[in-house]
Amino acid sequence: MTELRSLQLQGALLFLPIPVVLVLFVVHPEPVGASLVVGVVLMLGHRFLARPYMHRSLSGKCLWCNGALPDDAVAIPLDTAGGRIEGRSCPPHALPLQKYLAALERLRGPLRGGIFGPLFLLLGCLLLVAWGQPAPVETATAIFRLIVGVTVNLAAIGYLWVAPASPTLVPFPAHNFTLLGVRNLVWIFRLVGIWWILAGARALLG
Ligand SMILES: [Zn+2]
Numbered sequence: 286m287t288e289l290r291s292l293q294l295q296g297a298l299l300f301l302p303i304p305v306v307l308v309l310f311v312v313h314p315e316p317v318g319a320s321l322v323v324g325v326v327l328m329l330g331h332r333f334l335a336r337p338y339m340h341r342s343l344s345g346k347c348l349w350c351n352g353a354l355p356d357d358a359v360a361i362p363l364d365t366a367g368g369r370i371e372g373r374s375c376p377p378h379a380l381p382l383q384k385y386l387a388a389l390e391r392l393r394g395p396l397r398g399g400i401f402g403p404l405f406l407l408l409g410c411l412l413l414v415a416w417g418q419p420a421p422v423e424t425a426t427a428i429f430r431l432i433v434g435v436t437v438n439l440a441a442i443g444y445l446w447v448a449p450a451s452p453t454l455v456p457f458p459a460h461n462f463t464l465l466g467v468r469n470l471v472w473i474f475r476l477v478g479i480w481w482i483l484a485g486a487r488a489l490l491g
Pocket of ligand 1: 348350
Protein backbone atom coordinates (compact mmCIF):
# COMPACT_ATOMS: atom_id res chain seq x y z
CA MET A 286 0.00 0.00 0.00
CA THR A 287 1.33 3.45 -0.88
CA GLU A 288 1.81 6.04 1.84
CA LEU A 289 -1.08 8.07 0.43
CA ARG A 290 -3.48 5.09 0.43
CA SER A 291 -2.42 4.23 3.98
CA LEU A 292 -3.10 7.82 5.12
CA GLN A 293 -6.51 7.84 3.38
CA LEU A 294 -7.47 4.50 4.97
CA GLN A 295 -6.31 5.54 8.45
CA GLY A 296 -8.22 8.82 8.08
CA ALA A 297 -11.42 7.00 7.10
CA LEU A 298 -11.08 4.60 10.07
CA LEU A 299 -10.44 7.52 12.43
CA PHE A 300 -13.54 9.29 11.07
CA LEU A 301 -15.82 6.33 12.02
CA PRO A 302 -16.09 7.20 15.76
CA ILE A 303 -17.78 10.50 14.77
CA PRO A 304 -20.94 8.92 13.24
CA VAL A 305 -20.90 6.28 16.02
CA VAL A 306 -21.02 9.06 18.65
CA LEU A 307 -23.82 10.82 16.76
CA VAL A 308 -25.88 7.59 16.57
CA LEU A 309 -25.36 6.99 20.31
CA PHE A 310 -26.64 10.51 21.08
CA VAL A 311 -29.40 10.83 18.46
CA VAL A 312 -30.77 7.24 18.56
CA HIS A 313 -29.71 6.80 22.24
CA PRO A 314 -30.12 2.99 22.28
CA GLU A 315 -31.11 1.46 25.64
CA PRO A 316 -29.69 1.55 28.21
CA VAL A 317 -29.48 5.32 27.67
CA GLY A 318 -26.84 5.75 30.39
CA ALA A 319 -24.46 3.36 28.58
CA SER A 320 -25.01 5.13 25.24
CA LEU A 321 -24.27 8.46 26.91
CA VAL A 322 -21.09 7.25 28.65
CA VAL A 323 -19.70 5.45 25.58
CA GLY A 324 -20.53 8.46 23.37
CA VAL A 325 -18.84 10.97 25.69
CA VAL A 326 -15.75 8.73 26.16
CA LEU A 327 -15.42 8.31 22.37
CA MET A 328 -15.96 12.05 21.80
CA LEU A 329 -13.32 13.08 24.35
CA GLY A 330 -10.88 10.23 23.60
CA HIS A 331 -10.96 10.54 19.80
CA ARG A 332 -8.43 13.37 19.73
CA PHE A 333 -5.68 11.24 21.27
CA LEU A 334 -5.63 9.14 18.08
CA ALA A 335 -6.75 11.81 15.63
CA ARG A 336 -4.27 14.56 16.59
CA PRO A 337 -1.14 12.42 15.94
CA TYR A 338 -2.78 11.39 12.64
CA MET A 339 -3.28 15.07 11.74
CA HIS A 340 0.43 15.79 12.16
CA ARG A 341 1.36 12.71 10.06
CA SER A 342 -1.11 13.53 7.30
CA LEU A 343 -0.54 17.27 6.78
CA SER A 344 2.48 16.85 4.52
CA GLY A 345 1.20 13.63 2.90
CA LYS A 346 -2.09 14.60 1.24
CA CYS A 347 -4.13 17.58 0.09
CA LEU A 348 -6.16 19.02 2.97
CA TRP A 349 -9.00 19.84 0.56
CA CYS A 350 -9.36 16.86 -1.81
CA ASN A 351 -7.58 14.18 0.30
CA GLY A 352 -5.53 13.25 -2.79
CA ALA A 353 -1.86 13.25 -3.72
CA LEU A 354 0.13 16.49 -3.41
CA PRO A 355 1.93 17.78 -6.51
CA ASP A 356 5.48 19.19 -6.30
CA ASP A 357 4.12 22.74 -6.34
CA ALA A 358 1.73 22.17 -3.40
CA VAL A 359 0.63 25.31 -1.53
CA ALA A 360 1.34 25.70 2.21
CA ILE A 361 -1.74 26.75 4.22
CA PRO A 362 -0.94 28.09 7.72
CA LEU A 363 -3.61 27.28 10.31
CA ASP A 364 -3.86 28.56 13.86
CA THR A 365 -5.31 25.82 16.06
CA ALA A 366 -5.87 25.42 19.79
CA GLY A 367 -2.60 23.46 19.87
CA GLY A 368 -0.57 26.13 18.00
CA ARG A 369 0.19 26.90 14.38
CA ILE A 370 0.25 23.99 11.93
CA GLU A 371 0.78 23.95 8.18
CA GLY A 372 -1.60 22.18 5.84
CA ARG A 373 -0.87 21.56 2.17
CA SER A 374 -3.11 21.65 -0.86
CA CYS A 375 -2.97 21.22 -4.62
CA PRO A 376 -2.63 24.77 -6.12
CA PRO A 377 -6.25 24.90 -7.45
CA HIS A 378 -7.57 23.72 -4.05
CA ALA A 379 -5.96 26.49 -1.97
CA LEU A 380 -8.78 28.93 -2.82
CA PRO A 381 -11.81 26.81 -1.73
CA LEU A 382 -9.86 25.65 1.35
CA GLN A 383 -9.00 29.21 2.40
CA LYS A 384 -12.59 30.33 1.74
CA TYR A 385 -14.03 27.53 3.90
CA LEU A 386 -11.52 28.13 6.72
CA ALA A 387 -12.22 31.88 6.57
CA ALA A 388 -15.95 31.11 6.89
CA LEU A 389 -15.28 28.96 9.99
CA GLU A 390 -13.28 31.79 11.53
CA ARG A 391 -15.74 34.55 10.66
CA LEU A 392 -18.84 32.58 11.68
CA ARG A 393 -17.27 30.93 14.72
CA GLY A 394 -19.72 32.48 17.22
CA PRO A 395 -22.92 31.25 15.54
CA LEU A 396 -21.26 27.96 14.55
CA ARG A 397 -20.16 27.17 18.10
CA GLY A 398 -23.51 28.25 19.53
CA GLY A 399 -25.44 26.25 16.92
CA ILE A 400 -23.49 23.07 17.67
CA PHE A 401 -22.68 23.17 21.38
CA GLY A 402 -26.01 24.71 22.53
CA PRO A 403 -28.21 21.90 21.15
CA LEU A 404 -25.53 19.31 22.07
CA PHE A 405 -25.54 20.30 25.75
CA LEU A 406 -29.36 20.40 25.75
CA LEU A 407 -29.50 16.85 24.35
CA LEU A 408 -26.77 15.51 26.67
CA GLY A 409 -28.53 17.12 29.65
CA CYS A 410 -31.81 15.38 28.73
CA LEU A 411 -30.04 12.03 28.21
CA LEU A 412 -28.36 12.40 31.61
CA LEU A 413 -31.72 13.02 33.31
CA VAL A 414 -33.30 9.99 31.60
CA ALA A 415 -30.30 7.83 32.54
CA TRP A 416 -30.98 8.84 36.17
CA GLY A 417 -34.61 7.83 35.85
CA GLN A 418 -35.92 11.42 35.68
CA PRO A 419 -38.41 12.65 33.08
CA ALA A 420 -36.92 14.76 30.29
CA PRO A 421 -38.10 15.82 26.80
CA VAL A 422 -35.46 13.69 25.05
CA GLU A 423 -37.26 13.38 21.70
CA THR A 424 -37.86 17.15 21.51
CA ALA A 425 -34.22 17.80 22.42
CA THR A 426 -33.14 15.28 19.73
CA ALA A 427 -35.28 17.00 17.09
CA ILE A 428 -33.95 20.45 18.09
CA PHE A 429 -30.38 19.08 17.98
CA ARG A 430 -30.83 17.71 14.44
CA LEU A 431 -32.60 20.80 13.14
CA ILE A 432 -30.21 23.39 14.60
CA VAL A 433 -27.01 21.40 13.91
CA GLY A 434 -28.24 20.73 10.35
CA VAL A 435 -28.77 24.46 9.76
CA THR A 436 -25.47 25.36 11.45
CA VAL A 437 -23.21 22.99 9.48
CA ASN A 438 -24.85 24.19 6.24
CA LEU A 439 -24.24 27.81 7.23
CA ALA A 440 -20.52 27.14 6.65
CA ALA A 441 -20.81 24.30 4.09
CA ILE A 442 -22.89 26.41 1.68
CA GLY A 443 -22.17 29.92 3.00
CA TYR A 444 -18.39 29.69 2.47
CA LEU A 445 -18.95 30.04 -1.28
CA TRP A 446 -19.61 33.77 -0.68
CA VAL A 447 -16.79 34.34 1.83
CA ALA A 448 -13.46 35.92 0.81
CA PRO A 449 -10.42 33.66 1.39
CA ALA A 450 -8.02 34.39 4.25
CA SER A 451 -4.57 33.19 5.25
CA PRO A 452 -3.49 32.38 7.87
CA THR A 453 -6.77 31.35 9.46
CA LEU A 454 -7.87 30.48 12.93
CA VAL A 455 -9.53 27.05 13.13
CA PRO A 456 -12.13 27.48 15.88
CA PHE A 457 -12.89 23.73 16.11
CA PRO A 458 -10.58 20.73 16.73
CA ALA A 459 -8.45 20.88 13.57
CA HIS A 460 -7.78 17.12 13.40
CA ASN A 461 -11.40 16.48 12.38
CA PHE A 462 -10.81 18.41 9.14
CA THR A 463 -7.80 16.29 8.15
CA LEU A 464 -9.44 12.84 8.37
CA LEU A 465 -11.34 12.74 5.06
CA GLY A 466 -10.18 16.01 3.51
CA VAL A 467 -12.25 19.17 3.91
CA ARG A 468 -14.10 18.77 0.58
CA ASN A 469 -15.51 15.35 1.58
CA LEU A 470 -16.41 16.65 5.02
CA VAL A 471 -18.22 19.66 3.52
CA TRP A 472 -20.31 17.30 1.36
CA ILE A 473 -21.18 15.21 4.45
CA PHE A 474 -22.19 18.41 6.26
CA ARG A 475 -24.39 19.48 3.34
CA LEU A 476 -26.13 16.13 2.81
CA VAL A 477 -26.47 14.96 6.42
CA GLY A 478 -27.32 18.54 7.39
CA ILE A 479 -30.23 18.74 4.93
CA TRP A 480 -31.46 15.29 6.04
CA TRP A 481 -31.30 16.42 9.71
CA ILE A 482 -33.10 19.70 8.99
CA LEU A 483 -35.98 17.75 7.39
CA ALA A 484 -36.02 15.02 10.07
CA GLY A 485 -35.78 17.51 12.94
CA ALA A 486 -38.47 19.82 11.54
CA ARG A 487 -40.81 16.88 10.87
CA ALA A 488 -40.37 15.54 14.42
CA LEU A 489 -41.03 19.00 15.91
CA LEU A 490 -44.06 19.72 13.73
CA GLY A 491 -45.49 16.16 13.88
ZN1 LIG B 1 -6.29 18.82 -3.74
